[in-house]
Amino acid sequence: MPHHSILKAEHLYKMYGQKNLNFVQAVEDVSLELKAGELVMISGPNGSGKTTLLSLLGCMGKPTEGTIKILDCEVTCLKQTELTDFRLKNIGFIFQTFRLLNFLTVLENVKLILNLAGKSGVAAHQRAKFLLEELNIVHRANFFPPALSGGEKQRVAIARALANDPPLLLADEPTGSLDYQTGQSVIQLLSNVAKTHHKAVAIVTHDPRIEHYADRILKMEDGHLTTRE
Numbered sequence: 001m002p003h004h005s006i007l008k009a010e011h012l013y014k015m016y017g018q019k020n021l022n023f024v025q026a027v028e029d030v031s032l033e034l035k036a037g038e039l040v041m042i043s044g045p046n047g048s049g050k051t052t053l054l055s056l057l058g059c060m061g062k063p064t065e066g067t068i069k070i071l072d073c074e075v076t077c078l079k080q081t082e083l084t085d086f087r088l089k090n091i092g093f094i095f096q097t098f099r100l101l102n103f104l105t106v107l108e109n110v111k112l113i114l115n116l117a118g119k120s121g122v123a124a125h126q127r128a129k130f131l132l133e134e135l136n137i138v139h140r141a142n143f144f145p146p147a148l149s150g151g152e153k154q155r156v157a158i159a160r161a162l163a164n165d166p167p168l169l170l171a172d173e174p175t176g177s178l179d180y181q182t183g184q185s186v187i188q189l190l191s192n193v194a195k196t197h198h199k200a201v202a203i204v205t206h207d208p209r210i211e212h213y214a215d216r217i218l219k220m221e222d223g224h225l226t227t228r229e
């Protein structure tokens with residue numbers, strides 16, 4: 001069962017462009033809450049604002065209006081430098097295209113996130129190894145990403161997202177580049193992560209298989225959430 005609140009967004013708006021000039025209201029009056037231990041799916045047609053909403057929740061972009069609280073921090077009030085540090089420690093991101101660094105090994109990709117958060121040496125090495133073991137990909141620790149399959153890359157990306165033990169995981173079409181079976185196992189993994197690691201996991205996706213694992217399904221249309229919280 002879901003537990004305490006991890007994220008609370010209230011009356012979010014995001015406008016691109018300027019009024020009367022290539023103006024797009026991508027997110028309009030969205031309020032939602034994400035709790036520890038739950039997997040929430042955000043679905044909706046192309047252009048309905050899903051990715052924009054996810055980027056606001058992940059503090060990658062500032063809302064035009066509205067507030068976001070993650071744990072006890074009002075993130076919409078943080079300065080850019082504070083936000084970078086906050087994101088590193090509190091939010092794990094998973095993308096359709098994995099976004100691994102091809103010139104680093106699998107182990108180094110995970111260690112880098114730990115290093116950026118101030119953890120280094122043996123502790124960082126052991127933590128990265130532990131996560132790769134947990135995600136069943138430790139046998140590829142010294143490989144470079146281009147040598148991995150899509151499913152293997154996504155496992156590494158999930159290990160990296162978990163590196164600093166963030167309470168919030170955000171995934172944008174995490175199965176979009178994977179075949180059916182691999183996609184299925186990645187979804188199971190994310191569901192497991194929500195339950196066993198007590199993370200709040202939000203997934204933007206068109207993949208109907210995720211519905212089965214979702215504790216809640218939020219639907220977007222024209223920038224609005226059509227399912228009320």
Ligand SMILES: Nc1ncnc2c1ncn2[C@@H]1O[C@H](COP(=O)(O)OP(=O)(O)OP(=O)(O)O)[C@@H](O)[C@H]1O
Nearest residue numbers: 016017024026044045046047048049050051052053
């Ligand atoms: N950087 C940007 N500048 C201007 N308009 C943008 C920008 N990013 C997104 N938009 C517009 O905002 C609206 C919402 O886009 P968004 O990518 O959030 O939708 P989506 O639901 O994720 O779509 P898809 O399912 O196709 O990925 C669209 O009309 C899009 O064209």
